[in-house]
Amino acid sequence: xxxxxxxxxxxxxxxxxxxxxxxxxxxxxxxxxxxxxxxxxxxxxxxxxxxxxxxxxxxxxxxxxxxxxxxxxxxxxxxxxxxxxxxxxxxxxxxxxxxxxxxxxxxxxxxxxxxxxxxxxxxxxxxxxxxxxxxxxxxxxxxxxxxxxxxxxxxxxxxxxxxxxxxxxxxxxxxxxxxxxxxxxxxxxxxxxxxxxxxxxxxxxxxxxxxxxxxxxxxxxxxxxxxxxxxxxxxxxxxxxxxxxxxxxxxxxxxxxxxxxxxxxxxxxxxxxxxxxxxxxxxxxxxxxxxxxxxxxxxxxxxxxxxxxxxxxxxxxxxxxxxxxxxxxxxxxxxxxxxxxxxxxxxxxxxxxxxxxxxxxxxxxxxxxxxxxxxxxxxxxxxxxxxxxxxxxxxxxxxxxxxxxxxxxxxxxxxxxxxxxxxxxxxxxxxxxxxxxxxxxxxxxxxxxxxxxxxxxxxxxxxxxxxxx
Numbered sequence: 001x002x003x004x005x006x007x008x009x010x011x012x013x014x015x016x017x018x019x020x021x022x023x024x025x026x027x028x029x030x031x032x033x034x035x036x037x038x039x040x041x042x043x044x045x046x047x048x049x050x051x052x053x054x055x056x057x058x059x060x061x062x063x064x065x066x067x068x069x070x071x072x073x074x075x076x077x078x079x080x081x082x083x084x085x086x087x088x089x090x091x092x093x094x095x096x097x098x099x100x101x102x103x104x105x106x107x108x109x110x111x112x113x114x115x116x117x118x119x120x121x122x123x124x125x126x127x128x129x130x131x132x133x134x135x136x137x138x139x140x141x142x143x144x145x146x147x148x149x150x151x152x153x154x155x156x157x158x159x160x161x162x163x164x165x166x167x168x169x170x171x172x173x174x175x176x177x178x179x180x181x182x183x184x185x186x187x188x189x190x191x192x193x194x195x196x197x198x199x200x201x202x203x204x205x206x207x208x209x210x211x212x213x214x215x216x217x218x219x220x221x222x223x224x225x226x227x228x229x230x231x232x233x234x235x236x237x238x239x240x241x242x243x244x245x246x247x248x249x250x251x252x253x254x255x256x257x258x259x260x261x262x263x264x265x266x267x268x269x270x271x272x273x274x275x276x277x278x279x280x281x282x283x284x285x286x287x288x289x290x291x292x293x294x295x296x297x298x299x300x301x302x303x304x305x306x307x308x309x310x311x312x313x314x315x316x317x318x319x320x321x322x323x324x325x326x327x328x329x330x331x332x333x334x335x336x337x338x339x340x341x342x343x344x345x346x347x348x349x350x351x352x353x354x355x356x357x358x359x360x361x362x363x364x365x366x367x368x369x370x371x372x373x374x375x376x377x378x379x380x381x382x383x384x385x386x387x388x389x390x391x392x393x394x395x396x397x398x399x400x401x402x403x404x405x406x407x408x409x410x411x412x413x414x415x416x417x418x419x420x421x422x423x424x425x426x427x428x429x430x431x432x433x434x435x436x437x438x439x440x441x442x443x444x445x446x447x448x449x450x451x452x453x454x455x456x457x458x459x460x461x462x463x464x465x466x467x468x469x
Contacts, residue, residue: 146190192222
């Protein structure tokens with residue numbers, strides 16, 4: 001009989017650490033110069049407005065200082081980061097046509113199986129470009145558009161891309177938004193027409209294979225009036241002994257009475273600097289749900305932002321973070337209430353062990369006109385040993401007295417009383433501690449879309465072996 005494992009280990013990332021020889025067909029030099037940005041723009045056959053945006057973003061990047069708060073990112077040397085790596089293939093709509101080494105990568109991660117079993121459409125990005133994209137016929141027949149962003153920009157949706165691209169997250173937002181604007185490549189465009197309910201999820205998966213490279217995909221999703229969508233995003237990379245950078249951007253538009261659920265599983269390797277930016281604007285009666293799992297990277301700075309711009313707009317943010325040895329995960333959420341009767345709820349759990357650092361930051365702003373707004377922030381942190389660290393940094397800016405606002409935070413270690421009680425019920429000390437940790441994350445982790453992709457199970461399960469210590 002197999003004994004139940006009873007030790008809370010770091011998340012097991014061994015299944016993500018395979019990689020293939022870097023057989024790219026095109027790669028720019030390391031660093032960030034105007035020549036490199038122009039080279040990327042030429043390689044991608046950008047329209048004039050996009051080239052101008054890239055060059056303006058580069059100027060803003062050079063003029064903007066690094067943040068003077070948060071984790072130390074001085075180990076990130078942009079002069080060594082390769083900002084564009086094109087794999088040796090064009091995008092395919094048929095999985096059999098994808099080159100074997102790339103196909104093998106995604107098969108190891110469970111992407112084809114997930115598509116067959118439970119996804120309406122899949123986009124797979126390898127380094128700087130999407131290499132595979134497919135949408136079920138019945139979903140396409142509803143008028144849903146799901147394609148790579150470059151194809152959309154050069155096709156009939158070019159004007160829509162120009163209208164929405166980097167309007168929610170402008171290059172002036174912060175230094176790495178400007179960097180993204182200068183060198184972005186790849187990513188997905190989704191448009192759900194008015195009233196269309198997409199019953200099964202769409203998924204994009206981003207794989208960074210090249211050492212010392214950056215990935216700068218851009219996701220743009222527009223859910224029109226009365227429509228609904230669940231979109232899943234997964235990310236991983238093998239472990240190298242040089243720094244890699246992820247500075248993607250997600251812009252989401254939820255129109256009147258529309259609904260969007262956006263689930264993200266990030267399991268970057270421990271040499272990754274994850275400096276991603278995500279933002280949504282929600283119109284009247286719209287509903288936004290964020291589900292976020294952060295398990296990888298050396299440094300993470302990730303704070304999805306929701307702007308509730310219409311009356312009765314709402315948002316729920318659910319997050320779970322696991323910081324192990326060598327990790328500093330600085331995560332959280334931002335919400336702006338800009339209209340009456342808007343509601344928001346932030347609920348997070350974080351676990352740190354082995355000297356890992358987990359920081360939760362929340363920013364809540366209620367404008368003067370956001371009367372009868374309701375907001376609640378709940379964050380709980382668990383440290384599994386004396387050398388780990390957890391911090392909670394809430395910020396609230398409430399400009400109306402006609403609002404109902406609540407905040408609750410707790411940081412602690414495993415309760416000796418709880419362990420004693422469980423031991424009195426017949427469990428060993430190790431089993432008791434493992435059960436407490438599992439239960440701590442359960443009400444958040446159960447929201448993650450485990451059923452849609454095989455690899456997600458490995459990200460959430462707490463490995464149980466030996467003893468906690």
